[in-house]
Amino acid sequence: MKFLALLLLLPLLALAEPATVIRATDLKKEPATDSATVASLAENTAIEVLERKGGWTRVKAPGGEGWVRMLALRLGGTTAAKPGASGVTEMFNVARTGTSGTQVTTGVRGLDAEQIANAQPNPAELAKLEKFAADREAASGFASQGKLSPTSVDYPK
């Protein structure tokens, strides 16, 4: 029985993503600036992300659960973005070219700098690409199905 309860909890645990507060911010009860403040979070506080709604992220923080401004967070643990943290590059065969000294990652990935620079035309794939294009009517019907209502929004100055 305990095991079953644990199993039910698993999907919830999987959802939680580690994140870090990048500047002091308020933990709010609801996703709104005028909502009650649950706690004040200092810069570099480690938290867990539960869900996102618009510009707000629901998190589990040391001071409790609540909502913080999405742009006040950096996803990943406090060390995630530091160089050398992952070491994935080392798994590939890294070669150094003679004169330029630039590092080239070999292995078939298809879209590394070198492969783009040396790519040859592929007219057969270009023909396929053209075949999949959508016209304005199709796009409009697709938008209606998704209940997407077009709105007039100006570009920023």
Next chain:
Amino acid sequence: MKTLLLFAALAFAATAHAQFRMPNFDINKMVDTVKNVGKAVKEIDEPEEIAIGKDVASRLLGAAPLVADARLQRYVNQVGRWLAVQTERPDLPWQFGVLDSPNVNAFAVPGGTIFITRGLLERMRNEAELAGVLGHEIVHVLRKHHLKAIQKGAQSSLAGDAMSMALKDRAGPARDKLIAFGTEMYSRGLDKGDELEADRLGIVIAARAGYDAYGLPSVLQTLQAMSAQDSAIALMFKTHPAPGERLAALEAMQPTLDAYASRPQLADRFRAQARR
């Protein structure tokens, strides 16, 4: 005739250059004149923009083919075209393709061709995020960011009237050089200002199309959490400002973002169409 004029102007500039220390000689004015003559000869019109784009797109497809999934390709085209309809260039021959590469990246090609990699698509959670990224790429096309960079670079690498030849003769060696240069640019990237502009305006386009405007910032947060050492994202990081810097720059967009935040994200449709 135009060519002759250009040569004459260049010869004049060379003479002028040798004498630039002489007083009462306005070298800057002379150089400007030459630049303007160059521009007049080499202005790229829309049909030429589209033709260059097709050739560059063909090369990028040579680096990575399309994902062999017609449903996925049609889905991304519908999202992309709906976004493009909201812009000042709604009737370009817009086409969108998912490239079969685990690398995380997206490319905008002059004339209306947009590519996104399978690797980037797999890291997205919903259609609003896809719309945010496609909106960003659409801005590169609208503002001709790559076309201008190709033009600028080609002017220094293709001497004299080779640029006009490259535009006129689609099978000639000058054309090959131009397209090779245009393709290679995707491994070097644009100016930082172009990327930040594409972020700001891309958000507006996604909002116009009715999506949750936070799609793009949300993807940027995902990228931010990826390690700079991960080779799948190495080129993307090399050719773009860091995600953290892009997110910080978007704080100026907070009013727009918040005004259009509570709109559809379409996570279910995205999962049904884009997941295999």
